[in-house]
Amino acid sequence: MKELAKELKVSVSTISKALHDSHEISDRTKKKILDAALRLNYTLNPYASSLRKKRSGTIAVILPEVADNFFSLAINGIQSVAEKKGYHVLIYLSHEKVINEKSMVAECNTGRADGILISVTSETSDGEHIMKLQHDNIPVVFFDREFEGIPVSRVVTNDFESGYLSAIHLIDKGCKNPVFLSISSSLSICNKRAAGFKTALIDKKKGHPAKAIVECKSGNSEMNSQIKKLLSRKNKPDGIVASVERLGMSLYLIAQEMKISIPGDLKIVAFSTVETAPILNPSLTTIVQPAFDIGKTAAEILFKKIEKREKILTEEIVILPSTLIERRSSQKK
Amino acid sequence: MKELAKELKVSVSTISKALHDSHEISDRTKKKILDAALRLNYTLNPYASSLRKKRSGTIAVILPEVADNFFSLAINGIQSVAEKKGYHVLIYLSHEKVINEKSMVAECNTGRADGILISVTSETSDGEHIMKLQHDNIPVVFFDREFEGIPVSRVVTNDFESGYLSAIHLIDKGCKNPVFLSISSSLSICNKRAAGFKTALIDKKKGHPAKAIVECKSGNSEMNSQIKKLLSRKNKPDGIVASVERLGMSLYLIAQEMKISIPGDLKIVAFSTVETAPILNPSLTTIVQPAFDIGKTAAEILFKKIEKREKILTEEIVILPSTLIERRSSQKK
């Protein structure tokens, strides 16, 4: 910048202003400076700007996993609005470990990001680290996987209703003993789905509400053996709702292996955005979350918070509904 | 930092050194400083450090799309090594538009990132923007989708051989008229796969090598109609290799719609890492790229370049082989 200034015989402040298209600078000077910058291949140093302005122009996204269609789509939504705002996006993958999540949150609490979007791990059992962020005045918005009981804005789907609906669907299709496969009893979205499911059984007086929620630790080998046990016990279910995509996939593989016929012996509904649902064998009935819009909306709320930098900790809650798409895996005989 | 210094009655440089665990500082002082930092909730400002050190501690990844299993897995690989190195990862999605790619590359050429990993769009037809990065002395490594003809390190899979193998596989399974569905004639990985395919037909004197490569523009509606046309023309193929995941999925959906029996009337092999391959209807024969390792290796090479900051523009090329996994979609009658 100094070089540029010398070259053009103007001051650095003039350059800075010109590069920011300030109205204080004449068009002629602006053009001269812009041209010279281009010619000399000069660009502002973003970190010097950040340091001076105390804004990084960056947001961080902390999420469990990117190799999951839901999260990929959500990132697309987030990125679409960040791009429009001229912001950069840092991605952190917690891999479902709360210890990673905490250190990542701490990393973001150094001024590195102007705001954080977060989808918590299935282990996350307290919200202190997240509250600390807010306390230090850096805006946070949950997308999809919220942590309940703390005043943080969030964009989620209608988990309870979807859980309810999934049970009704299985009952309608003739299931006598439907079961909800939960991935974690500390993950609130999962619990809400489970609660909706259970409530439906009670309302309709079907199945065994008290025994209808089966928890299945993630981590593949253990998960698989738990599913196998479930599918071979005496009062085995004739209908299963998979609370997350991964469980649905495992269920299919295991059913195939155990030669259990879907939907004949077992009907399946999965919470999932997986694109291959219509071409699976059999095609899979899914409850599809509006992943892109969840990400997009969460980012929009975050930017609203970033832009009005007052300390208004309003807790905005947006609920975007999921859609049940019926396919062969839950077909009535 | 100044506050901390005042509080503890030491100098700022002592603090800086202590926080970086310098051997110049006594353990007692270090502990005192670390404790106080924790107590006062103090952390280094990363942008001030970046400014001073002329290193950002950040790498950028530019890729077409994250909602694609291959890229998701590659990101996991990249992130795993970035994390180990204590680096942060900026993600940019070009959405297959070269114009986006160019502006993203330019963004990265401001000192924002210490190195760039890039998988080019299917539109990218020159490497100038990328050469400019290298010229400005910021290291670049291609992962998977390289741009050929410029001296940039790259980590790719054995595309030619895999293409060759895919043709041999279809021929072995009895196909008389196998076709390779290409997504773009400017994407080098796709061309290499196609070239391998064609070479196999020539070597084995099967099919119609000159007409065996069919290009299919991406962008969904057009793509679908092109596939339909292919599947209903007079000399329609009895075997297809889908050059990328998305094409394979579309092919399945359309075949289902058109009631074409797989593998009876049409055998399919897809370049894909999709997890649902074994539970598709029918299960899908895939050529699986080592996505995680491609990302991981590319990141490792990038860090090697970042760390030895000399201007050695050695062009390192790593080829990690793909694996053909045979399933029902290509089964012999």
Add this chain to the structure above:
DNA sequence: ATGAAAGCGCTAACAC
């Protein structure tokens, strides 16, 4: 409309 100068928070060279 332009320029001078202070300072954002840190690091590193050097002095003690």
Add this chain to the structure above:
DNA sequence: GTGTTAGCGCTTTCAT
């Protein structure tokens, strides 16, 4: 082992 100081590249206030 600890302190002093210059300066990274920029923005912004104030002066002209």
